[in-house]
Amino acid sequence: MTDVPPAANPRPGARIRLLEAALRLVRERGYAATTVEDLCTRAGVTKGAFFHHFASKEALGVAAANQWTTNTRAFFAEAPYRAHADPLERVLGYLDFRKAILRGELPEFTCFAGTLVQEVFGTSAPIRTACEASITGHAAEVAADIAAAMERHGVRAGFTAESLALHSQAVLQGAFILAKATGRTDVAVESIEHLRRYVELLFQPTARERKDPP
Amino acid sequence: MTDVPPAANPRPGARIRLLEAALRLVRERGYAATTVEDLCTRAGVTKGAFFHHFASKEALGVAAANQWTTNTRAFFAEAPYRAHADPLERVLGYLDFRKAILRGELPEFTCFAGTLVQEVFGTSAPIRTACEASITGHAAEVAADIAAAMERHGVRAGFTAESLALHSQAVLQGAFILAKATGRTDVAVESIEHLRRYVELLFQPTARERKDPP
DNA sequence: TTGCAAACATACCAACCAGTCGGTATGTTC
DNA sequence: GAACATACCGACTGGTTGGTATGTTTGCAA
Numbered sequence: 315m316t317d318v319p320p321a322a323n324p325r326p327g328a329r330i331r332l333l334e335a336a337l338r339l340v341r342e343r344g345y346a347a348t349t350v351e352d353l354c355t356r357a358g359v360t361k362g363a364f365f366h367h368f369a370s371k372e373a374l375g376v377a378a379a380n381q382w383t384t385n386t387r388a389f390f391a392e393a394p395y396r397a398h399a400d401p402l403e404r405v406l407g408y409l410d411f412r413k414a415i416l417r418g419e420l421p422e423f424t425c426f427a428g429t430l431v432q433e434v435f436g437t438s439a440p441i442r443t444a445c446e447a448s449i450t451g452h453a454a455e456v457a458a459d460i461a462a463a464m465e466r467h468g469v470r471a472g473f474t475a476e477s478l479a480l481h482s483q484a485v486l487q488g489a490f491i492l493a494k495a496t497g498r499t500d501v502a503v504e505s506i507e508h509l510r511r512y513v514e515l516l517f518q519p520t521a522r523e524r525k526d527p528p
Numbered sequence: 529m530t531d532v533p534p535a536a537n538p539r540p541g542a543r544i545r546l547l548e549a550a551l552r553l554v555r556e557r558g559y560a561a562t563t564v565e566d567l568c569t570r571a572g573v574t575k576g577a578f579f580h581h582f583a584s585k586e587a588l589g590v591a592a593a594n595q596w597t598t599n600t601r602a603f604f605a606e607a608p609y610r611a612h613a614d615p616l617e618r619v620l621g622y623l624d625f626r627k628a629i630l631r632g633e634l635p636e637f638t639c640f641a642g643t644l645v646q647e648v649f650g651t652s653a654p655i656r657t658a659c660e661a662s663i664t665g666h667a668a669e670v671a672a673d674i675a676a677a678m679e680r681h682g683v684r685a686g687f688t689a690e691s692l693a694l695h696s697q698a699v700l701q702g703a704f705i706l707a708k709a710t711g712r713t714d715v716a717v718e719s720i721e722h723l724r725r726y727v728e729l730l731f732q733p734t735a736r737e738r739k740d741p742p
Numbered sequence: 743t744t745g746c747a748a749a750c751a752t753a754c755c756a757a758c759c760a761g762t763c764g765g766t767a768t769g770t771t772c
Numbered sequence: 773g774a775a776c777a778t779a780c781c782g783a784c785t786g787g788t789t790g791g792t793a794t795g796t797t798t799g800c801a802a
Contacts, residue, residue, distance in 0.1 A: 326607075327779080327780090328779075330781075339533070340775050343644075343650060343651055343682040344535070344558070344559075344560055344647040344648070344651075345558075345560075346558055346560035346561040347647070348645075349758085349759065349760080350759075350760060350761080351759080351760090359780080359781095359782085360780070360782060361760090361761085361762095361782075362762095362763095362779090362780055362781045362782065363616075363763080363779075363780050363781075364761095365760090365761065366778085366779060366780060366781095367779090370760080370761080371760065371761090380610055399616075406664045414672065420649070420650070421650070427709070428705050428709070431705065431708055431709045432558075432643060432646055432647075432704075432705055432708055433558040433561070433646075434558070435708035435709065435711075436556050436557060436634070436635070436787095437557055437558075437561060442708075442709065442711075445709055446709040446710055446711075448710075449706070449709050450710065454542065463683075472725070473718075473721075473722065477718045477719075477722070478722065480706060480715055480718065481699075481718065481719045481722040481723075483530060483702065483706065484699055484700055484702030484703045484705070484706050484715075484719040485695075485698055485699055486702065487701065487702035487705040487706070488697065488698030488699055488700065488701035488702030488703070488705070489698045489702070490646075491642050491645065491646055491698070491701040491702070491705075491757095492663070492697065492698050492701070494646055494649035494656075494695060495641070495642070495645045495649065495656065495659055495660040495663050495664075496660055496664070497649075497656075498659075501691075501694055501698075502698075504687075504694065504695065505691075505694065505695045507687075508687065508692065508695040508726070509647040509695075510713050511686070511687075511726075511730075512722070512725075512726040512729070515669055515726070515729040515730075516725075516729075525601075541749075541750090542749075542750070543749095563788080563789065563790080564789075564790060564791085565789080565790095573750075573751090574750075574751050575751085575752090575792095575795095576749090576750060576752070576795095577749070577750050577751075577752050577793085579790090579791070579792080580748085580749060581749090581750095584790080584791080585789095585790065587792090633784090687758065706780090733760075
């Protein structure tokens with residue numbers, strides 16, 4: 315369960331390498347199919363080191379999900395679309411950015427949390443919770459921009475910023491599944507383009523509203 | 529590798545029970561975490577029967593995916609929304625139907641093919657192919673109605689019926705992941721409602737004017 | 743009734759797997 | 773420099789897993 319590095323400053327050693335191995339291997343082969351020895355081999359450490367840093371394979375799963383949360387938060391915080399002043403442009407820029415990063419092999423750009431939780435939601439509550447936090451936490455950041463855009467531009471009623479943000483995560487997760495099933499990236503790209511068009515339509519003022527601005 | 533029942537008509541026995549056990553257990557625990565013995569226990573047969581009907585665990589995976597294709601095709605062919613004369617109403621009726629069937633436990637309504645392919649896309653080409661066929665085959669049926677609706681009603685340009693059909697599958701697959709992560713069904717429902725609104729907006733130019741609440 | 747193949751069941755195995763344990767090397771503290 | 777802590781090593785273990793070898797039963801045609 316617990317796993318936080320013990321206070322001090324352990325040089326980037328076995329622990330972080332094991333977490334990075336997990337981030338990669340689980341997306342490549344899945345959680346159950348990734349053995350502890352696979353992880354050790356990839357990280358270049360021994361089994362002794364693994365169980366020194368993690369109480370169990372499940373504990374590593376939780377720690378890796380938390381690591382994913384940290385990594386993605388930093389990654390999107392630094393992304394260029396964040397610089398837009400208009401929140402609607404940040405929302406659309408986010409979707410363009412998500413589309414642009416679909417490069418390379420599937421395990422490089424798919425979502426670790428989504429992959430993992432799909433497999434273990436029924437068998438490991440701690441991992442499920444960590445993955446849920448990762449996904450809903452990211453959605454909350456997107457929701458903040460959506461809420462600001464709704465405030466600034468007004469919008470066709472009938473939904474909340476939170477639900478649209480979660481919907482965008484659903485589209486992305488589903489796009490990854492389609493890409494895995496077909497082996498093609500362009501189906502994922504097209505799905506994100508549909509989502510972008512949806513957001514544009516939602517924020518496009520109606521004829522009535524254009525004549526009669528707030 | 530191959531798996532098709534050998535020509536004749538093997539009465540509903542161990543084989544079909546094993547396939548149904550796979551459909552359930554894989555959605556419950558994932559493919560790798562489901563052992564051959566788990567499947568045998570659930571199906572009420574022995575290991576000997578398992579390997580009499582399937583050359584390997586992988587062969588069962590392929591057969592189960594094909595079984596899923598057959599089951600779902602029949603299920604949607606008989607659904608009430610199919611009776612609508614207007615293809616657009618069939619498309620919207622399809623989405624309402626997908627929303628309505630989100631009842632009971634997660635493993636009862638989630639997509640077997642999507643669950644399975646996410647786990648094995650990199651480790652089993654035969655299974656991946658069978659899952660791909662299942663998903664794209666179903667999407668093709670949806671695409672037929674979308675294409676007819678586009679023909680009948682006209683639509684904002686910029687996309688094909690096929691890509692919108694695949695997008696709808698992405699939304700559904702992603703909605704399942706959100707439901708698994710959060711343990712809640714309503715996030716999936718709301719995502720499908722977003723998708724339905726998107727389709728309505730796409731077809732709005734020629735659809736009747738509707739009054740939105742302020 | 744016999745013959746025979748498909749449909750099961752029982753017993754077993756070699757490989758594998760998560761986790762354990764005694765031990766070593768290298769600091770850090772007092 | 774003694775006492776202690778952290779990081780890491782790798783052989784080992786008890787249980788599990790996919791798969792096999794070898795029966796036994798069942799359905800049915802000749």
